[in-house]
Amino acid sequence: MAMPRHSRTHQRSGRPNRQNGAKRAPAKTAAQAPNHAGIHLLRDPAVSARMVRSSGAGPGDLVVELGAGLGALTGPLAATGARVIAVERDPRFVAKLQRRFSDDDGVRVVEADARTVMLPHRQYAVVANIPYAISTALLRRLLDPEGTSVRQADLLVEWGFAKRMTDTHPRDLEVAWWRARFELSIAGRVGPGSFRPAPSVDSAHLVVRRRTDVSRQQARLARRLLQDAYRQPRRAARDVLGAHVPKKRAHRLLTSTGIDPPAAAATVPAATWLLLAGELSADAADAGRSGPARGPQPPKRSSRARTPAEER
Numbered sequence: 001m002a003m004p005r006h007s008r009t010h011q012r013s014g015r016p017n018r019q020n021g022a023k024r025a026p027a028k029t030a031a032q033a034p035n036h037a038g039i040h041l042l043r044d045p046a047v048s049a050r051m052v053r054s055s056g057a058g059p060g061d062l063v064v065e066l067g068a069g070l071g072a073l074t075g076p077l078a079a080t081g082a083r084v085i086a087v088e089r090d091p092r093f094v095a096k097l098q099r100r101f102s103d104d105d106g107v108r109v110v111e112a113d114a115r116t117v118m119l120p121h122r123q124y125a126v127v128a129n130i131p132y133a134i135s136t137a138l139l140r141r142l143l144d145p146e147g148t149s150v151r152q153a154d155l156l157v158e159w160g161f162a163k164r165m166t167d168t169h170p171r172d173l174e175v176a177w178w179r180a181r182f183e184l185s186i187a188g189r190v191g192p193g194s195f196r197p198a199p200s201v202d203s204a205h206l207v208v209r210r211r212t213d214v215s216r217q218q219a220r221l222a223r224r225l226l227q228d229a230y231r232q233p234r235r236a237a238r239d240v241l242g243a244h245v246p247k248k249r250a251h252r253l254l255t256s257t258g259i260d261p262p263a264a265a266a267t268v269p270a271a272t273w274l275l276l277a278g279e280l281s282a283d284a285a286d287a288g289r290s291g292p293a294r295g296p297q298p299p300k301r302s303s304r305a306r307t308p309a310e311e312r
């Protein structure tokens with residue numbers, strides 16, 4: 001990413017808004033009153049250390065830190081020997097970061113909005129204690145299939161948000177689709193005492209890892225199945241799958257994954273649709289075709305749905 005050591009790539013809006021780092025809940029007491037418009041800085045070095053360790057950052061790696069603040073994560077990240085691009089929107093923090101890391105060639109401070117800053121083309125990791133208000137926007141940005149080459153993201157987000165992202169039955173198609181290509185998991189719960197000032201809700205260390213066990217074709221098929229299932233949640237699972245393979249095959253595949261074929265599509269976990277997409281992808285490969293199987297099928301290998309690991 002060709003950015004100057006300190007580049008002002010985007011104008012700040014100038015509007016006083018809660019996206020400027022607010023951990024959502026308004027302060028209730030003077031002692032809790034947020035500095036810098038509600039920004040909750042990380043003050044627990046154990047949390048920073050866990051996040052940095054989890055990111056796998058090391059020499060030769062490129063890490064983008066979004067919302068670097070005063071550098072609670074930037075410092076430990078730089079200590080791993082990784083190259084760090086610290087993105088921060090607030091010029092007051094930018095100035096402090098620049099002073100703190102002026103002698104460190106491995107850290108580049110960029111004054112920009114994390115939602116629009118140019119992201120690297122080469123593979124990179126993200127580590128961030130991001131404002132709750134922009135969690136969705138950032139995930140959308142980072143996990144855009146066309147967009148970026150993010151390998152892993154370690155994020156501090158609101159606990160409830162992390163639960164929604166890792167739910168067996170994601171409420172939103174978009175989240176289900178992210179989960180077909182990335183593993184989203186909660187690595188730990190982080191209490192308000194880990195931040196200054198303390199927010200009024202718990203946070204989660206959310207880990208997002210690009211899946212290496214899902215082929216492009218499987219992901220494409222999973223998207224189609226998920227779209228159908230989310231758009232017609234009451235439609236029978238066998239009919240959703242039956243739009244892509246003959247009915248008998250759909251029946252067998254669903255049964256082998258423990259799904260009752262007439263069950264409503266909405267009751268099938270997102271992970272199962274991904275598994276089924278793997279089966280369709282294998283069918284297409286077996287048939288020597290590039291697209292999903294549509295017409296009558298050759299004799300089946302096995303009615304047992306293979307796990308993504310077996311697909312490799």
Ligand SMILES: C[S@@+](CC[C@H](N)C(=O)[O-])C[C@H]1O[C@@H](n2cnc3c(N)ncnc32)[C@H](O)[C@@H]1O
Binds near residue numbers: 040
């Ligand atoms: C919750 S604080 C975390 C700061 C620091 N990473 C830490 O853990 O102590 C969020 C930081 O993100 C910055 N920020 C807020 N909105 C941003 C945006 N859209 N783009 C870049 N930085 C932003 C804030 O100025 C603040 O420094």
